[in-house]
Amino acid sequence: MAQLEYAGIKISGGKILMIVPLVSAIGGALWAGFEFYSDYMDMRQKIESYEAPDLSGIHERLTQIETAVDRDVKAIKDGHLDIEESLRDFKLDIADDLDSVYSSVDAQDDRNRKNVETVRGVINSFEVRMDAKIGRLENSIDSLRDDVDEKIERALNNPLSD
Numbered sequence: 001m002a003q004l005e006y007a008g009i010k011i012s013g014g015k016i017l018m019i020v021p022l023v024s025a026i027g028g029a030l031w032a033g034f035e036f037y038s039d040y041m042d043m044r045q046k047i048e049s050y051e052a053p054d055l056s057g058i059h060e061r062l063t064q065i066e067t068a069v070d071r072d073v074k075a076i077k078d079g080h081l082d083i084e085e086s087l088r089d090f091k092l093d094i095a096d097d098l099d100s101v102y103s104s105v106d107a108q109d110d111r112n113r114k115n116v117e118t119v120r121g122v123i124n125s126f127e128v129r130m131d132a133k134i135g136r137l138e139n140s141i142d143s144l145r146d147d148v149d150e151k152i153e154r155a156l157n158n159p160l161s162d
Contacts, residue, residue, distance in 0.1 A: 002013045
């Protein structure tokens with residue numbers, strides 16, 4: 001096998017094959033470290049030269065939006081109070097109307113009860129009058145029957161009628 005001698009050190013072919021990847025890995029690590037350092041320095045330069053953008057327009061717009069939202073919230077609250085007051089008035093009006101309706105119904109109920117009593121009184125007096133008339137009519141019929149019976153009896157007892 002091939003051997004290499006350097007400064008009194010003999011290196012055989014198998015060891016050379018091991019040293020080459022090792023040197024290559026070390027070189028790759030050094031290159032990666034340099035690239036990392038280069039990127040770090042570029043980033044540092046960009047950060048140091050960074051200027052914040054002018055956000056005053058955005059802040060002004062946010063202030064306008066806050067003002068509009070506050071105005072709208074106030075308008076909604078005021079509208080809510082107006083609606084609440086209207087509902088309270090409406091509730092009181094309905095309560096008054098219901099009281100009026102109940103009073104009217106009670107008054108009508110009282111009138112109906114009085115009318116029923118009046119109609120019952122009229123019917124009772126009518127029944128009394130009718131009973132009296134029927135009694136007189138029955139008496140008249142009885143007296144007529146008695147008259148007719150008497151006349152028939154006379155006619156039958158009449159000797160001329162034979």
